[in-house]
Amino acid sequence: MKRIAIIGAGASGLTAACYASGDGRHVLLFEKQKKIGRKLLVTGNGRCNISNRNIIAGHYHGHNSRFVDAVFSRFSLQDTITFFEELGVPFIEEDEGRLYPASLQASTITKVFQYELKKRNVDLQLHRRIERIEYEETGFTLYTAGAEEHRVDSVILAAGSCAFPPAGASNIGYDLARSLGHRVYEPWPVILPVTIPLKSLHQLQGIKWDAAIRVEVNGKEQERSVGELLFTAYGISGPVSLNVSRSVNAAVIAGKSPVVIIDLYPSMSGDDLARRLDRLWSDGGKKTGFSLLGIMKERMPEVLCGIAGVDPEKRVASLTPADKEKIAGTMKNLILEPGKPRGFQEAVAAAGGVDVDEIDPATMESKLVRNLYITGELLDVDGDSGGYNLQFAWSTGAIAGMAQ
Incomplete structure (x- = not known):
């Protein structure tokens, strides 16, 4: 036998x-x-x-x-x-x-x-x-x-x-x-959450959001994915993050400097988003962070404005064209530097x-x-x-x- x-x-x-x-x-x-x-x-x-x-x-x-x-x-x-x-x-x-x-x-x-x-x-x-x-x-x-x-x-x-x-x-x-x-x-x-050291992003822990993510090294796209994103206490997770984690970690392990670029509104063009924001900003008396609550979950406006370099407490009437461009740009191209890969x-x-x-x-x-x-x-x-x-x-x- x-x-x-x-x-x-x-x-x-x-x-x-x-x-x-x-x-x-x-x-x-x-x-x-x-x-x-x-x-x-x-x-x-x-x-x-x-x-x-x-x-x-x-x-x-x-x-x-x-x-x-x-x-x-x-x-x-x-x-x-x-x-x-x-x-x-x-x-x-x-x-x-x-x-x-x-x-x-x-x-x-x-x-x-x-x-x-x-x-x-x-x-x-x-x-x-x-x-x-x-x-x-x-x-x-x-x-x-x-x-x-x-x-x-x-x-x-x-x-x-x-x-x-x-x-x-x-x-x-x-x-x-x-x-x-x-x-x-x-x-x-491979296939694991991605560490993002940027501490302000960690304030979004627990928020789920449909997004598109692409990974670039020296301006060259390595991978792209669309799906559900989960913000965590250390960075990002969820299906869309898991899909690109291999490219991120491979680059980091090879000693390269990848960037993770998140499009929070993948179904909208940049021009469409700009028009949407113009309508939201029609009331100049609102604070900038508050004005974005109609299209974002709580905590997101303050964090994203902060990353864009615009005070979320600033009145809409005081926003400069450069401020508006920074906010819209961050919403469509949130550029993040990944940290050390998480383990097995x-x-x-x-x-x-x-x-x-x-x-x-x-x-x-x-x-x-x-x-x-x-x-x-x-x-x-x-x-x-x-x-x-x-x-x-x-x-x-x-x-x-x-x-x-």
């Missing part, structure tokens, strides 16, 4: 277990936590953003962009939809092509996988951390933190990245891959990981170690926010499982 060890019961490990089981194979699924799929439970704000309708290589990053195309040609979005429908989990689609289980509950996914593991006789080993793997031509020996030994014929390394430790993430997968001879690009956090503690995913040039995308087998397979977030592939990383995990896990 062939013995297969899968290390990690996250998205790719669970999928691999489903596809590897059967035909007399003994599948052991090791998970260092007390439950499976802990990170799945927090994705999509607890609703599990399971994939995206727009799965193309352009939404992925890493040192080898061709690898992603090869993976999805082997196991596509449609294959994923079919797989989950067969498990009794249909999808629904929301904004920007985001796909969720129809129940809109991440717990649906983990419960369905729990059922499938039992049904398929997968030997689930919870609270078992694999500390070391030894390889010989005849197979592998796995050593747990409790000094247990397990002899297996093949290993699927699906331990996930080091992003978001509150859900159990760690560096163990990278360490195991390195110990078996693989190159690992140094991980760094808040990151949804990690860039970097195992060099995919050392992996066969047709099987996910290592080109260096026979019968070793590496999947999911451990690889040097990270996707944009919106279900892209989970799709890569489902696909690579399925491919590795089918290769057993």
Whole structure:
């Protein structure tokens, strides 16, 4: 009987277990936590953003962009939809092509996988951390933190990245891959809030606002996104901020000086906004900050006027053309300098990981170690926010499982 060890019961490990089981194979699924799929439970704000309708290589990053195309040609979005429908989990689609289980509950996914593991006789080993793997031509020996030994014929390394430790993430997968001879690009956090040191902006903490954000380095646009923005006690968050955080952090880590430019009125042209402001400023007796309350949430007028260099207590009648231009300019182009990137503690995913040039995308087998397979977030592939990383995990896990 062939013995297969899968290390990690996250998205790719669970999928691999489903596809590897059967035909007399003994599948052991090791998970260092007390439950499976802990990170799945927090994705999509607890609703599990399971994939995206727009799965193309352009939404992925890493040192080898061709690898992603090869993976999805082997196991596509449609294959994923079919797989989950067969498990009794249909999808629904929301904004920007985001796909969720129809129940809109991440717990649906983990419960369905729990059922499938039992049904398929997968030997689930919870609270078992694999500390070391030894390889010989005849197979592998796995050593747990409790000094247990397990002899297996093949290993699927699906331990996930080091992003978001509150859900159990760690560096163990990278360490195991390195110990078996693989190159690992140094991980760094992506899809996370952006730090803005400007203290006056922190006064807007808790305010949500639909905005457009672009990131520029030396006047050249790096990325642009439109959506909901959340002001925080340390900067900005929300979907639109998460979407551009990779470009921001990549520039900062590279020693460059990016700027984040926020358009608070993306549906209006500069001229349209100027006309709107002229109407608001028809009553010269109003204070400038008060005059803007009709188109802003509380606290925003005072903060934005301050950033523009105009006293919000100043009467509208006293505003100069330059004052008006500064206010309108700040509303359409709020230029902010980001600070030091926030850490893995808040990151949804990690860039970097195992060099995919050392992996066969047709099987996910290592080109260096026979019968070793590496999947999911451990690889040097990270996707944009919106279900892209989970799709890569489902696909690579399925491919590795089918290769057993």
